[in-house]
Amino acid sequence: MSNEDRELVARVLSHRDTSAFGELVRRHQSQVRGFLIRLSGDAALADDLAQDSFMHAWDRLGTYAGRGSFIGWLLKVAYTTFLQSKRRSRRYAEILEEIGNVADVQGTSYTRPQEEVGDLDKLLAVLSEQERAVMIMSYACGLSHREISDATELPVGTIKSLIHRGKEKIRSNFEIKDHQHDHRHG
């Protein structure tokens, strides 16, 4: 954690200083929102989740022990918020399905409109949700395996194998694409 983060966290904890918390939000909002956009594939939903994540962070800041980076801890809060929201959406979809409203169920899934899908989204689409979260934390946010392990509450060995599996999936997906491309032009 940077000295500035440490100082801001101390100010929030000792004085419940909302301005210091605002500064922490300003410093880390881009990474948290970027993480949630890639994880959910929906910018508006990601923004709502990011706000909720920072509210949870305000409530639970006392549980941050100063071990590891502050952004690692924030991403843990964001990932938990995402999973909780996903569980609620799934339950909502189940209820809608139970009452026979199949059309609305489509609207609750985390999918981005086809025209907005970029290269990275296509790559992320081949990964499972867990692999996606771990890959984003590792490659986009630069967290260490230990920090990802803390954030996801998975053992370091599992993190390594999730990254390995994710890379394999992306590699094979690329090879398939290259092969199809070569075949078409061959």
Next chain:
Amino acid sequence: MAERQKDSDDRMLEALFRPEVIPDDGFSKRVVARVRRRVWTRRITLPLAVVLGSLVAAEPVVSFLKAAVELLSTVSGASITPDWVPSSFTLVAGAVLFGILLTTLNLLEE
């Protein structure tokens, strides 16, 4: 990422995942506004609950205390008058004062 050797795949993935900077656009202000609302809500919830609770409960509490005193004097045979039982107005006034005290303590603490 520093804990292991990076291969060409890692470099390719890092380039693909390179984080885009998302402008704040008032996001942090919205979060801080929500935090401040929450702080105020928490600050006044308990004192308000004490005052409202006393408004609702004052009358029944006074009646209950008076009935209990009368029952006690009947059972024991002693002459106990319910004069010491506070009026419902006193109870509500006490609760309001307690609420103000709680709010002041919350403000002083923060």
